[in-house]
Amino acid sequence: MVTIKDIAKAAGVSPSTVSRVVSNHPRISKATTQKVKKIMDEMGYHPNIMAKSLVSKTTKTLAIMLPRPAEELFQDFFFGELLRGILTQSTRAGYDMLLAAATSPQDESETIARLVLGRRVDGVILLSARTNDPLIDLLNQHDFPTVLIGRSDGHHNILSVDNNNEQAAYDATQHLIIQGHERIGFVSGPPNLTVSHDRMAGYRRAMKDASLPVRGEWIVEGEFLQQSGYRAMSFMMGLPERPSGLVVIDDVVGFGVLRGLNELGYSVPNDISLVSFNNIALSELATPPISSVDIGTYQLGYTASQLLIRRIMEEDIYQSRMIIPHRLIVRESSIQAVNKRS
Amino acid sequence: MVTIKDIAKAAGVSPSTVSRVVSNHPRISKATTQKVKKIMDEMGYHPNIMAKSLVSKTTKTLAIMLPRPAEELFQDFFFGELLRGILTQSTRAGYDMLLAAATSPQDESETIARLVLGRRVDGVILLSARTNDPLIDLLNQHDFPTVLIGRSDGHHNILSVDNNNEQAAYDATQHLIIQGHERIGFVSGPPNLTVSHDRMAGYRRAMKDASLPVRGEWIVEGEFLQQSGYRAMSFMMGLPERPSGLVVIDDVVGFGVLRGLNELGYSVPNDISLVSFNNIALSELATPPISSVDIGTYQLGYTASQLLIRRIMEEDIYQSRMIIPHRLIVRESSIQAVNKRS
DNA sequence: TTGCGATATCTTTAATAGTAACCATTGCTT
DNA sequence: AAGCAATGGTTACTATTAAAGATATCGCAA
Structure with missing residues (x-):
């Protein structure tokens, strides 16, 4: 595998310079940029996402937490449309989508903990809200970027997208x-x-x-x-x-x-x-x-993803609850x- | 965020020992294991997946590459069932699923390159095979674990799951x-x-x-x-x-x-x-x-995921093409x- | 023309969180 | 007393980036 050091050596520059070229840093001369880019192309360099994530503490990945059991959901066109909305928006914003399913109730919390506390994803979209969802408490506890599609009783401080x-x-x-x-x-x-x-x-x-x-x-x-x-x-x-x-x-x-x-x-x-x-x-x-x-439905997913990414970017969000119109x-x-x- | 070093310090052991406890290494005494596990629970330790992936060069993640455009697919129950099959098996095997969509034809290759060459996933499931799919060439070139759901003309050396x-x-x-x-x-x-x-x-x-x-x-x-x-x-x-x-x-x-x-x-x-x-x-x-x-359909997805994980584990695979029976x-x-x- | 500071550009170093190979210590057996 | 399990520690490494440091270049005044 070709790393940033290989490129640096081949181009006669330091790894940092290559890193800056990759991320379009302004303080790099056009000559160096071109030279490095040419060598990256020649050697077929692709940045290691894991190393990048480790140091930047950001994964550019969102998780969709599927309810359990998921059978019903997959049997419904509704889910497909929702997924399409989420995926379209997150792809546009440069985020990958992780589909997370749990097999048992305790496994549900464990999966969330693994993904969230293990810093594998930057945000979570929760589906199919139950009247009292323990996952929401868990996520709120850690102040983790979360958007709920639907509504949960007794949780007013969570971002959500829903219909009336x-x-x-x-x-x-x-x-x-x-x-x-x-x-x-x-x-x-x-x-x-x-x-x-x-x-x-x-x-x-x-x-x-x-x-x-x-x-x-x-x-x-x-x-x-x-x-x-x-x-x-x-x-x-x-x-x-x-x-x-x-x-x-x-x-x-x-x-x-x-x-x-x-x-x-x-x-x-x-x-x-x-x-x-x-x-x-x-x-x-x-x-x-x-x-x-x-x-x-599509709008529901699209908006949820949009809202989540805004929250991750720490933009000011004035509305914590968005209502998609019905007809x-x-x-x-x-x-x-x-x-x-x- | 609590790291392996924090646990090590709190338990009075070295980071390696904690790492060994986490991965159930045999050469750790029961006493140490218990002590470390107790402290991990108390401090709420969860291993950073990115750091783990970086050093182990393994992500425990599979990607589903969606065809472009994806609209049709999401409109079909067929896709939901397929996804359910894939997800069920990969979750059981301890793999996460990444849903990757591309917005344009060239973006398709770029997305694959980013995920595969950037070592973000361990394997790829390709959907909806076209008669001559350039993605297959790209993946084969890098000898990357791939399973095709369907059939592609002129590619006999690829693992695939299909119907007759x-x-x-x-x-x-x-x-x-x-x-x-x-x-x-x-x-x-x-x-x-x-x-x-x-x-x-x-x-x-x-x-x-x-x-x-x-x-x-x-x-x-x-x-x-x-x-x-x-x-x-x-x-x-x-x-x-x-x-x-x-x-x-x-x-x-x-x-x-x-x-x-x-x-x-x-x-x-x-x-x-x-x-x-x-x-x-x-x-x-x-x-x-x-x-x-x-x-x-469910079987198709389940088998594809199973085959892919076997390939990743470098098990001997005798059949490169599996046929799911129809009725x-x-x-x-x-x-x-x-x-x-x- | 020369010397100086300002600026542009690049390098060095340290850090991210974790693992594996190798090394060190202990206590027990022969 | 030497040898050997059993157990745990040290060190080096993964690929990348951010901050701080170094060097070169340039403009301008004396």
Whole structure:
């Protein structure tokens, strides 16, 4: 391997001078710069990133800490879009991305400790916030640059990027109410995720504002998997009084709901109307196309990365909590036949 | 930051001894080990990974080199599953994963050079092989541990994990032929990817073996996007003699095909039968459920990571090319109504 | 023309955190 | 008493950079 010393020797200068050439230091003459650069090219020199990181105490690397278990996440287009947003921005800013997964709960803290306290990364993006995330405490304790995608109860001093999920669910629910629905159900996600809470709260507020009753059996919790949606329907459609409209926490779950309703012989949107969240690429290709709240997934990731890098650069950050706007995309799954005819 | 020297001083031993305790060196007494470990816990010591990497010339990190542009990839469930396979195995083996993307063609080589020649990673997983990939030459030149997911023409001395895509397409096509179809079309992917070539070849062989004609206008190239499938249908269904069966390169494209056919008023499978590839989670939730060749996506990623780590460990590797078995999953999209009744 | 300080340019030295090869000490056996 | 495990310390090294020091060059006044 060719090192900075080899270049220095070959060019007849000191290693420091080569180092300055590499980092475009102003106090190097054009002649020397050219000479050194030529030799670097000839000898195929590439700076050893580890040595550089050791001395500069900076790795130019960010970590994405994946929640555990990660299966659900990878099953969802949502994650791909988020990742794309993060990666695009961090690549542009000259940062590498480390994908960190944990296999067990204690391993999660250990992984973070290894990466963060071992100075392997300059910052961390946390995904899928739980209602009380111990990782956030750990990272805050060490005052380590962290951005949370989502929201965590009881942590107000952490940088975060999120949607207004409460309002998003309000809008989705209100849309169904405007379409004339009075019995509206909610297919939720894992109960320990704040996103489940927030969307549920918005659903409840919309129902309350319209003076509509919310029945306990119209709310079903599950995972971000199609199977959850499918199972929710087996249960909900067996009720004596079943809802005529459904708000579903995630498009993939929505696909499962659609399949369940289909098999049970219900027609969407004529028998049951449907609105879900995230607006993944395939939701407009469902039969019927699914109405969905676009939460700006790419933007969410892009902004998180941007915010994190700003924090690392120690720029002044005035807003610790950034909200990405959402937008309800109305499609066939929530437009009743009567409206369609008009 | 607490270093190995701080621990050494606090424990009254030399830095080497602490280093030995950390790496479970056998020649350290139990008493010393315990004493040092206790102090490490108390002081919250975590080894600096950069310093370790510098001296050991090993980073315990793998890079996934994403193809450019990466948009398509992130839009596909396929990628998520692949990533999950890679990540699961590499995490188990104690390796971190670096996600590397390039923004331009020349940047691609630069990124590889920076990571590989700069000794930032121990190995590289290449995705989405093109027919003649210059990156492979670059990596081979430096004898750098690399595993290719897919196949690249003219590179036989590279480790790779792939499917038998030719046979997979043969099986898919033959399935349609057995169902009684004689006019079968092929909706392909980007022409510069080997996977497009291989699947096309299998399709052609199956048609030839059955003495069925292949028309040029029944073959359409595109991307791994739903829009490609949609556009292919606009074109193909406008032909004077249109196919009655379709082999589609990817499930996401299949979703687009389904939508296109739907809008044009064709029924699947009664008017047109459909088989596609990759068997993503949502293909069984399409309307109708899409027949798809399961290529063992998770396995593909898992095996690639495993192979790469073996190569890094300099284990003897007897097979340089591993083939993950495929399996045709027959669903409603390719079972004609007449068969359904029986 | 010469001498001086200012400036530009480059070198030397020390530091980053850790590891490995080699060396040193101890206490026990033969 | 010599030899030998067992255990731990010393020293040198990894590739790079920052700070401080050294040298050369230049402009300008005497």
